[in-house]
Amino acid sequence: MILKNLNKxxxxxxxxxxxxxxxxxxxxxxxxxxxxKFFGSEIFASKxxxxxxxxxxxxxxxxxxxxxxxxxxILTILILIIILIIFFMIMKNDGIKKYSLLMILAGALxxxxxxxxxxAVPDFIDFHVGNFHWFIFNVSDIFITSGVIMxxxxxxxxxxxxxxx
Amino acid sequence: xxxxxxxxxxIIFINLILSSCGSLSNQKKNNSEEFLIEKKSPLSMPPDxxxxxxxxxxxxxxxxxESNNVEDLIKGTLNQNNQPNVPVESxxxxxxxxxxxxxxx
Numbered sequence: 001m002i003l004k005n006l007n008k009x010x011x012x013x014x015x016x017x018x019x020x021x022x023x024x025x026x027x028x029x030x031x032x033x034x035x036x037k038f039f040g041s042e043i044f045a046s047k048x049x050x051x052x053x054x055x056x057x058x059x060x061x062x063x064x065x066x067x068x069x070x071x072x073x074i075l076t077i078l079i080l081i082i083i084l085i086i087f088f089m090i091m092k093n094d095g096i097k098k099y100s101l102l103m104i105l106a107g108a109l110x111x112x113x114x115x116x117x118x119x120a121v122p123d124f125i126d127f128h129v130g131n132f133h134w135f136i137f138n139v140s141d142i143f144i145t146s147g148v149i150m151x152x153x154x155x156x157x158x159x160x161x162x163x164x165x
Numbered sequence: 166x167x168x169x170x171x172x173x174x175x176i177i178f179i180n181l182i183l184s185s186c187g188s189l190s191n192q193k194k195n196n197s198e199e200f201l202i203e204k205k206s207p208l209s210m211p212p213d214x215x216x217x218x219x220x221x222x223x224x225x226x227x228x229x230x231e232s233n234n235v236e237d238l239i240k241g242t243l244n245q246n247n248q249p250n251v252p253v254e255s256x257x258x259x260x261x262x263x264x265x266x267x268x269x270x
Contacts, residue, residue, distance in 0.1 A: 082182055107183065
């Protein structure tokens with residue numbers, strides 16, 4: 001019975017992670033295709049949302065985007081270690097915390113895949129109000145940030161720290 | 166309480182490391198800048214400007230002469246135009262003259 005429940009839960013988790021990962025991959029590949037089609041110019045432009053492809057070699061907010069391969073490889077290894085930690089955290093936790101961690105894991109896998117295969121992460125969603133542009137992000141970033149916000153809310157509103165994370 | 170803060174900080178740190186949002190400012194896009202106009206450096210005097218020979222009066226007279234020639238040419242054409250038209254030989258006369266030349270040969 002326990003094994004059956006474990007398998008069922010594992011399958012649901014796997015489907016969730018895979019669907020987020022594939023959705024992210026599809027969106028990135030489609031934007032890369034459109035970018036080639038439009039010769040690197042803006043793919044879509046509106047009052048609040050632009051779609052334009054940029055390649056980010058660093059982490060969030062374009063930080064640590066150096067040209068040196070050494071720093072890039074160290075960052076990639078650090079990300080892989082964090083992914084492993086998240087994986088073990090998923091195994092230990094359950095409930096909403098587990099699903100928020102699954103979202104973070106799926107997003108992180110999407111970004112690390114690009115870091116390994118393209119040596120940069122494609123970002124393309126550009127929200128802006130007038131001339132003020134927020135940082136350009138991708139579908140993986142949406143899921144990572146959503147998962148992190150959920151984790152923060154859980155931590156803030158949980159009455160008692162039970163030692164699990 | 167301190168534990169909670171530690172957890173929150175570590176969550177935010179994880180978010181920073183895993184997400185990869187960038188900005189256009191640190192990107193080198195290969196845009197086709199067909200309307201880009203390169204700024205030229207401001208005009209300046211050549212270093213050996215003082216050494217250049219000063220213009221003399223001969224050049225002015227030459228130009229005047231040339232202009233006179235042009236004026237003559239125009240006048241000449243006008244005169245030619247004013248001359249009475251020479252009657253053009255009719256095609257029949259031309260034929261006759263050619264036939265005469267052939268006969269002479």
